[in-house]
Amino acid sequence: MKATCYTRLLSIFLYIGALCVFVSFKGPNLGFEHATSELHWTVLPNSFITISGSSNINTFGCEASGVFQAEPLRGMVAKDGVSVNMKGAIRIAIGQFDCNHRMLTADLRKTLKADAYPEMAIRFMSLERMPLCDGGTDYITGKVIIELAGQRKPFNIRCSFSKTSTGYRLEGSRAFSFADFDLSPPKKAGGLVKVKDDFDVTFTLLLNNCH
Structure with a gap:
């Protein structure tokens, strides 16, 4: 027993x-x-980019929408199992930015050296992790390289990722200075109108899917 x-x-x-x-x-x-370890985003043509700034007199915003070239944005989870290595870029002709003011538009193009460097590019390098696809708004930090006026500089950008009625939206914004790209802000009317050194670049990318 x-x-x-x-x-x-x-x-x-x-x-x-x-x-x-x-x-x-x-x-x-x-x-x-x-778990999802890869992402593949197609950037839809109704996406847009805005450059905004201010002078000692007023503010301005210059937008380019539906006119830029976008490579597919691809990502793969890195060896740490969390962060995402990215490939892909969006490119926009400087001449496509419209400030809704003829002289201001011409000044912006001249300041950004559009004749010598006709394109601006945002190249995606990494994300801190895969975005959440639960229908809410998720906030993630990404690393990009900005190519502008012959300069190529890395920056971290805080992004929001959210669902739309037709797909998903990736939005990012960051403050820069003209000095970041070895540029001088334009001056007009004998120096009486002075554009401030700081400006913001905001991108709103409409994507075909989540991952």
């Missing part, structure tokens, strides 16, 4: 031990197999 009880207890302990080993080895793998 004692031998039978001992045998049963031993069987139970062996079963529990085997179950723990199975879970410890299989559990994480099951989670990884069902």
Whole structure:
């Protein structure tokens, strides 16, 4: 009788031990197999980019929409299992920015050296993690390289990722200075109108899917 009880207890302990080993080895793998490790975004043509700033007199905003070239944005989870290595860029002709004011538009193009460097590019390098696709607004930080006026500079940009009626929206904005790109803000009317050194670049990218 004692031998039978001992045998049963031993069987139970062996079963529990085997179950723990199975879970410890299989559990994480099951989670990884069902996790998204890649993303592929197509940027839709109704996306737009805005450059905004101010002078000692007023503010201004110059927008380019639906006229830029976009490579597919691709991402792969990095070796750390969290961050995402990105490839892809959006390119916009400086001549396409419209400030709704002829002289201001001409000044912006001249300041950004449009004749020598006709394009601006935002090249995506990484995201801190995969964005959430739960229908709410998710905030993530990404690293980009801005190519402007012959300069190529890395920056971190805080982005929001949200669902729309037709897909998803990725929005990012960052303050820059003309000095970041070795540029001087324009001056007009004998220096009486002075554009401030700081300006913002905001992009709103409409995407075809989440991942």
